[in-house]
Amino acid sequence: MARPCKAYIAGAYEHPTRHAVDKSVAQLHAEVARGALADAGLTKDDVDGYFCAGDAPGLGGLSMVEYMGLDVRYTDSTDTGGSAYVVHLGHAAEAIAAGKCSVALITLAGRPRMATSGPLPDYGNDTPDLGFETPFNQNIVNNYAMAAMRHRHEFGTTAEQLAWIKVAASQHAQHNEHAMLRKVVTVEDVVNSPMIADPLHRLDCCVVSDGGGALVVVSPEIAKSLGDPHRDRCVKVLGQGDAIKTTNRGQVELTHTAGIKSGAIAFEEANLTPADIDMVTIYDSFTITVLITLEDLGFCEKGQGGKFVSDGNLISGVGKLPFNTDGGGLCNNHPSNRGSMTKIIEATRQVRCEAHPKVQVPDCTFALAHGSGGLISTRLCSATAILGRYDA
Amino acid sequence: MSAQYPDYPLPAPALDAEPFWEGTAAGKLLLKRCTDCGETHYYPRAICPHCFSSNTEWYEASGKGSIYSFSVMRRAPVPYVIAYVRLEEGVTMMTNIIDCDFDTLAIDDQVEVVFHPIDGGFTLPLFTPIAA
Numbered sequence: 001m002a003r004p005c006k007a008y009i010a011g012a013y014e015h016p017t018r019h020a021v022d023k024s025v026a027q028l029h030a031e032v033a034r035g036a037l038a039d040a041g042l043t044k045d046d047v048d049g050y051f052c053a054g055d056a057p058g059l060g061g062l063s064m065v066e067y068m069g070l071d072v073r074y075t076d077s078t079d080t081g082g083s084a085y086v087v088h089l090g091h092a093a094e095a096i097a098a099g100k101c102s103v104a105l106i107t108l109a110g111r112p113r114m115a116t117s118g119p120l121p122d123y124g125n126d127t128p129d130l131g132f133e134t135p136f137n138q139n140i141v142n143n144y145a146m147a148a149m150r151h152r153h154e155f156g157t158t159a160e161q162l163a164w165i166k167v168a169a170s171q172h173a174q175h176n177e178h179a180m181l182r183k184v185v186t187v188e189d190v191v192n193s194p195m196i197a198d199p200l201h202r203l204d205c206c207v208v209s210d211g212g213g214a215l216v217v218v219s220p221e222i223a224k225s226l227g228d229p230h231r232d233r234c235v236k237v238l239g240q241g242d243a244i245k246t247t248n249r250g251q252v253e254l255t256h257t258a259g260i261k262s263g264a265i266a267f268e269e270a271n272l273t274p275a276d277i278d279m280v281t282i283y284d285s286f287t288i289t290v291l292i293t294l295e296d297l298g299f300c301e302k303g304q305g306g307k308f309v310s311d312g313n314l315i316s317g318v319g320k321l322p323f324n325t326d327g328g329g330l331c332n333n334h335p336s337n338r339g340s341m342t343k344i345i346e347a348t349r350q351v352r353c354e355a356h357p358k359v360q361v362p363d364c365t366f367a368l369a370h371g372s373g374g375l376i377s378t379r380l381c382s383a384t385a386i387l388g389r390y391d392a
Numbered sequence: 393m394s395a396q397y398p399d400y401p402l403p404a405p406a407l408d409a410e411p412f413w414e415g416t417a418a419g420k421l422l423l424k425r426c427t428d429c430g431e432t433h434y435y436p437r438a439i440c441p442h443c444f445s446s447n448t449e450w451y452e453a454s455g456k457g458s459i460y461s462f463s464v465m466r467r468a469p470v471p472y473v474i475a476y477v478r479l480e481e482g483v484t485m486m487t488n489i490i491d492c493d494f495d496t497l498a499i500d501d502q503v504e505v506v507f508h509p510i511d512g513g514f515t516l517p518l519f520t521p522i523a524a
Contacts, residue, residue, distance in 0.1 A: 125404040145463035250434030250483030
């Protein structure tokens with residue numbers, strides 16, 4: 001008996017560029033949209049819902065709808081940073097289930113390598129929190145480093161354990177012709193790389209890349225109507241959840257994320273447990289992001305993440321839980337500094353059995369994609385999606 | 393012991409946070425508590441985030457606490473220590489730890505506030521270890 005679902009991913013496309021010297025941001029959005037629609041066997045005139053986040057130029061989705069010549073009856077431009085695309089996947093499935101649209105296009109694109117990298121965005125004095133953070137030279141890496149430091153303090157998590165996450169990503173990236181970093185690294189390479197912000201080394205940090213990605217999410221009726229080979233390449237959206245964690249009125253706690261809630265919601269909706277999941281894609285802004293997320297999603301007990309990721313347990317064909325089989329943000333790409341779109345795309349490849357043969361998980365039925373947006377030690381939106389094969 | 397300090401970005405206080413910065417300029421670390429539920433919160437707000445009462449008041453903190461977590465930002469023109477300090481009043485604030493040996497700092501170290509003047513008439517509440 002096949003599992004019910006509200007919607008299917010019919011098309012997915014990742015831009016091959018990692019350095020877009022000659023393309024505008026709008027152009028990149030349109031290129032990934034074209035790629036995902038072709039992958040689905042649909043055209044832009046089939047699109048009746050458009051979803052984007054803050055990386056899309058202009059006000060909400062208005063500029064991109066105009067640029068691409070779309071005619072939509074539903075739009076959503078929720079921005080939760082890097083997790084926004086897993087949020088949109090859930091929102092698109094809900095909008096489809098409510099009859100608000102039937103072919104939803106979600107796009108992400110950006111070219112941060114063409115911009116000068118600076119401090120965190122200045123939201124001015126209308127943003128109440130930053131006035132108490134920015135003056136202390138908070139930045140992205142030292143924000144995540146404080147979570148890693150606290151995790152080490154409470155649970156004894158070591159630099160070598162964190163390094164195994166990068167090692168697994170590099171083992172996968174060697175097979176990805178588009179990956180920015182294809183060199184296989186060792187635990188020693190990671191822990192001997194320069195210290196950026198204690199305890200995070202350079203190789204604990206993800207890449208900065210240009211590029212983008214897009215998804216086409218469709219109703220069950222549209223999925224059934226697609227011709228070969230598109231129908232059987234549709235991927236079920238079985239469950240999705242999102243949640244926000246903050247500094248909690250001054251009760252700061254750095255060893256958990258909102259993934260505890262977002263994961264529980266997604267697993268409940270999918271009627272699955274972590275033991276059912278064949279592989280995961282987890283936004284890997286830093287190695288610590290993956291370790292804490294794995295604990296929060298229930299793949300191991302809180303505090304046992306270091307042990308869980310060690311000895312190649314995240315390497316496809318070696319360990320029990322293959323992760324980020326495209327090389328992830330640590331090695332492959334990180335378009336627009338927002339990592340969850342590419343997580344959904346690689347999970348889609350896996351359940352379609354279209355990942356690189358060297359990293360394809362045999363008989364991959366259920367995959368989990370997880371995004372984290374914002375900053376792990378202050379305000380974070382976690383979002384989890386569970387995908388299933390067409391016949392799951 | 394690092395005697396150098398990084399450049400600090402100027403605060404951009406929201407209207408309901410201005411007394412906090414007036415306090416630091418006067419050598420006082422001010423917190424907000426609710427006169428209805430009694431809870432202290434951080435960062436300071438006009439509306440209590442515990443019970444949503446508008447009856448909040450400023451009071452002076454002891455300026456003492458312990459390090460909840462920290463990181464030495466090595467890849468910076470002048471390395472510095474960002475930290476969360478858990479104050480004796482029960483709330484945790486982001487700050488920097490200064491005037492100490494960065495390599496011997498540890499979570500749970502006892503610290504006290506140091507008022508550090510910067511440009512624009514602002515004074516930052518930073519912390520330094522209390523000699524054992």
